[in-house]
Amino acid sequence: MADSPAFDYVANRRGITDPALIRRLGLGYVGEPSTSHERFQGMLAVPYLRHGYSGPNVTTIRFACIADDCAHEHHDKISSLPGHGVRLYNTRDLLAPADEICICLGEWDTITALTYGLHAVGVQSVTGWKPYMAQAFQGYKKVRIFTRIGDRDQSMQWANELAAQIPAAIVESHPVARGEPAALRP
Ligand SMILES: [Zn+2]
Structure with missing residues (x-):
């Protein structure tokens, strides 16, 4: 996340600059996507976290498009993983x-x-x-x-x-x- 385009987006476009909050939320940049996540390359990862025994566990991840000039024609502004449905x-x-x-x-x-x-x-x-x-x-x-x-x-x-x-x-x-x-x- 640090020094990534996602960090710039979060700070400059969303006004969220508190490093402790960014860490607590687990926000991240998809620099090298894992297999089947290739279409999220260059996006901001927003994990859905729950309390685990030794730290947060991830229930799902959504991916926000952070490209300035994108009209989001081929994806949503923020995309869910297939089959994950709606969650809080x-x-x-x-x-x-x-x-x-x-x-x-x-x-x-x-x-x-x-x-x-x-x-x-x-x-x-x-x-x-x-x-x-x-x-x-x-x-x-x-x-x-x-x-x-x-x-x-x-x-x-x-x-x-x-x-x-x-x-x-x-x-x-x-x-x-x-x-x-x-x-x-x-
Ligand atoms: Zn887009």
């Missing part, structure tokens, strides 16, 4: 001692929330929520669901769908500018 991002925070948790749309909003010291998990997309996921958010005093102002109400619809299934949910809207971290101050 950063489920480790569900095991943290906390009264409050945030649900964000996508990995980047989740990571931005983490930079503000919040506990946060991410839903992969506006179609990435499954009703069984609501079980994981029971028992919190407050579940903050972050939507983005300016995305033509897509995320508001998504947030309201979640809020209907989570008892302590509060929907909050924050402005988001392309390539800029969302303003998610508590």
